[in-house]
Amino acid sequence: MRYIFLFLFTFSFAQQSTKVDFKTMNATLAPNATDKSISGEVNYEFEVLKAIDTIAIDAIKMDFTNVKINGKSVNFKNTTKKLQLFEGFKKGKNTLTFTYTATPKQTLYFIGEGENLQIWTQGQGKYTSHWLPSFDDVNEKVIFNLSIEYNSLFEVLSNGRLDGTTVYPPLSNPNKIWHYQMSKPMSSYLVMMAIGKFTKQTANTKSGTPLEFYLDHKDADKFETTYQYSTQIFDFFEREIGVKYPWEIYRQVPVRDFLYSGMENTTSTIFAQDFVVDKTGFTDKTYINVNAHELAHQWFGNLITAQSGKHHWLQEGFATYYALLAEKELFGDDHFNWELYEMAERLQQASKTDTIPLLNEKASSLTFYQKGAWALHFLRESIGAENFQKAVKNYLKKYSFKNVNTDDFLNEVKAVSSFDSENFKRVWLEQSGFEVNQALTALRKNTFMKSYLELVELQSKPFAEKKTTFENILKSESFYPLKEEVVFQLAEVPFADKESVLKLAMLSNDLKVRQAVARIMVEIPPTFQANYETLLNDDSYITKEIALGTLWNLFPEKQAVYLNQSKDWIGFNDKNLRILWLTLALMTKDYQNENKVNFYDELLNYSSPNFESSIRQNALTNLLFLNPNDQNILRNLVNATTHHKWQFTLFARNQIRELVKTDRHKKYFEEMLPSLNAVEQSQLKRLLEN
Numbered sequence: 001m002r003y004i005f006l007f008l009f010t011f012s013f014a015q016q017s018t019k020v021d022f023k024t025m026n027a028t029l030a031p032n033a034t035d036k037s038i039s040g041e042v043n044y045e046f047e048v049l050k051a052i053d054t055i056a057i058d059a060i061k062m063d064f065t066n067v068k069i070n071g072k073s074v075n076f077k078n079t080t081k082k083l084q085l086f087e088g089f090k091k092g093k094n095t096l097t098f099t100y101t102a103t104p105k106q107t108l109y110f111i112g113e114g115e116n117l118q119i120w121t122q123g124q125g126k127y128t129s130h131w132l133p134s135f136d137d138v139n140e141k142v143i144f145n146l147s148i149e150y151n152s153l154f155e156v157l158s159n160g161r162l163d164g165t166t167v168y169p170p171l172s173n174p175n176k177i178w179h180y181q182m183s184k185p186m187s188s189y190l191v192m193m194a195i196g197k198f199t200k201q202t203a204n205t206k207s208g209t210p211l212e213f214y215l216d217h218k219d220a221d222k223f224e225t226t227y228q229y230s231t232q233i234f235d236f237f238e239r240e241i242g243v244k245y246p247w248e249i250y251r252q253v254p255v256r257d258f259l260y261s262g263m264e265n266t267t268s269t270i271f272a273q274d275f276v277v278d279k280t281g282f283t284d285k286t287y288i289n290v291n292a293h294e295l296a297h298q299w300f301g302n303l304i305t306a307q308s309g310k311h312h313w314l315q316e317g318f319a320t321y322y323a324l325l326a327e328k329e330l331f332g333d334d335h336f337n338w339e340l341y342e343m344a345e346r347l348q349q350a351s352k353t354d355t356i357p358l359l360n361e362k363a364s365s366l367t368f369y370q371k372g373a374w375a376l377h378f379l380r381e382s383i384g385a386e387n388f389q390k391a392v393k394n395y396l397k398k399y400s401f402k403n404v405n406t407d408d409f410l411n412e413v414k415a416v417s418s419f420d421s422e423n424f425k426r427v428w429l430e431q432s433g434f435e436v437n438q439a440l441t442a443l444r445k446n447t448f449m450k451s452y453l454e455l456v457e458l459q460s461k462p463f464a465e466k467k468t469t470f471e472n473i474l475k476s477e478s479f480y481p482l483k484e485e486v487v488f489q490l491a492e493v494p495f496a497d498k499e500s501v502l503k504l505a506m507l508s509n510d511l512k513v514r515q516a517v518a519r520i521m522v523e524i525p526p527t528f529q530a531n532y533e534t535l536l537n538d539d540s541y542i543t544k545e546i547a548l549g550t551l552w553n554l555f556p557e558k559q560a561v562y563l564n565q566s567k568d569w570i571g572f573n574d575k576n577l578r579i580l581w582l583t584l585a586l587m588t589k590d591y592q593n594e595n596k597v598n599f600y601d602e603l604l605n606y607s608s609p610n611f612e613s614s615i616r617q618n619a620l621t622n623l624l625f626l627n628p629n630d631q632n633i634l635r636n637l638v639n640a641t642t643h644h645k646w647q648f649t650l651f652a653r654n655q656i657r658e659l660v661k662t663d664r665h666k667k668y669f670e671e672m673l674p675s676l677n678a679v680e681q682s683q684l685k686r687l688l689e690n
């Protein structure tokens with residue numbers, strides 16, 4: 001999973017896992033979309049290993065009834081954070097049964113309604129114990145078997161293989177029960193549920209593992225572009241890692257307004273709807289890296305799990321690096337080294353202020369993911385790919401379905417090589433900062449990267465001295481970042497001097513190179529206008545967005561022409577092109593005046609709770625520019641502060657903070673307060689008081 005909060009656990013729970021071993025959960029659950037609740041009947045099998053006074057199960061604000069141990073009713077304590085058991089169990093094997101209800105404030109999310117309803121969970125960083133009585137301690141691994149009852153018109157997904165369904169007589173109950181079964185244990189944060197109007201395609205890997213690919217039923221034409229290379233990535237990982245995929249099935253499903261890019265729930269990855277793309281969207285945004293990253297976690301994180309947040313890089317660093325290795329397999333060495341270079345640049349920049357080392361539970365996401373990946377790349381380069389593969393294979397086999405720390409991995413490195421792993425640990429894992437010189441040495445082994453770094457060194461040279469070099473690069477078959485860098489170095493060169501080189505760049509068949517031209521053109525002389533207008537036809541939603549905005553702004557006499565050409569554009573999942581078009585149409589004098597009310601209403605609707613946060617944010621940004629005094633816009637902005645996605649709520653709060661600096665807007669918001677619901681009132685009052 002990408003960009004997550006670290007999971008922590010208490011010392012008392014670490015103690016419990018040494019005295020009590022929970023083996024299996026069998027549960028029948030019933031989510032309720034009307035009141036956004038969940039209820040269930042749960043059966044745990046557990047073994048008491050050592051004498052213990054109280055056994056605790058994490059359970060946030062849940063109600064319990066019919067609590068029984070070994071078939072007999074027992075007293076219990078509900079602390080609102082834990083279900084505590086203190087009688088009825090014995091040393092050895094025991095069973096625990098109970099029913100529960102919960103109305104979670106996080107971790108279980110109900111998105112949309114009716115045909116558009118989706119229900120999904122996010123355990124890591126949010127805690128599964130908000131919706132399912134389970135264990136925040138990652139060291140407690142359980143075999144989870146969930147049966148889930150819901151309306152039969154929807155598709156219900158969970159961990160493991162589907163072991164059949166129970167269908168009620170048609171007239172008695174519109175629901176059915178989906179029975180999912182696991183055969184191996186996992187940490188509770190990896191338990192998942194996803195419900196929606198999904199459609200499915202299937203495949204099989206070379207080793208015979210069944211793959212299931214899901215999309216919203218409205219996106220049925222986007223399977224090929226969204227899931228491109230999925231089977232190849234899976235087959236590559238089994239070869240490269242040297243350990244067979246450890247679970248019985250693998251499925252992936254996108255959901256709306258997901259909190260992160262993806263989450264590696266065991267056997268069942270959830271990812272963000274924004275990665276569902278058509279052929280044009282695939283040019284600029286693909287699921288490939290996230291796809292590989294979450295799949296890698298099925299080994300690194302799910303099969304073996306870090307003992308604590310301090311060793312979190314063993315999950316995220318490995319998943320990030322193996323995703324890069326998958327991209328290397330698909331796209332070659334140049335692409336692989338380019339991705340490493342971009343990571344190195346981000347890490348070098350961050351190291352100026354980020355002083356927390358990799359082997360620290362408070363390290364940043366950038367450190368855990370990208371410095372972790374770089375540490376592994378340096379290690380692999382140092383001991384050789386073959387030894388690295390041996391060490392990883394031995395590490396996974398030795399600690400399968402267990403918890404690990406950094407020394408467990410480094411001990412396997414020591415076993416296959418004479419590499420100074422202690423120095424590696426000290427420099428790469430325990431020291432802050434980034435080893436720039438070691439990274440550059442590794443990168444310069446690649447011919448493309450060597451040429452790129454030499455090209456970057458020309459940035460301060462006069463244009464006349466490098467013009468021939470630029471032309472030669474643009475005429476060559478060089479990897480696109482070289483050509484991009486040429487274009488970026490043209491940004492401040494007078495147009496008359498660079499015109500011929502720009503036109504050469506525009507002849508490129510590489511959409512990334514042409515997009516670079518779109519980005520640098522602040523002014524477009526008439527002699528280049530026709531060339532620039534061809535960018536409107538490129539198969540790239542980003543290029544189209546840049547080109548349309550630039551042309552509309554610089555050539556007012558042709559605004560209507562450009563709008564007519566782009567009137568049917570939609571763009572990415574966030575409707576970037578449609579929202580831009582509506583905004584420009586509203587701003588264009590005498591353009592379809594009879595439709596401007598409809599244009600405005602459509603744009604306003606995109607800012608409402610009827611749509612995903614990415615669409616709403618795009619619409620709100622433009623609406624606040626067009627008409628910051630419209631109280632319908634302001635009301636939707638206040639509603640955005642109550643959203644479950646923190647990035648969107650932060651945007652909304654920041655916008656309101658700026659607006660209330662004016663007396664007019666402060667008065668607007670104060671007058672709006674009585675008409676808002678309780679949650680909206682609470683959020684707005686806090687912003688008005690600060």
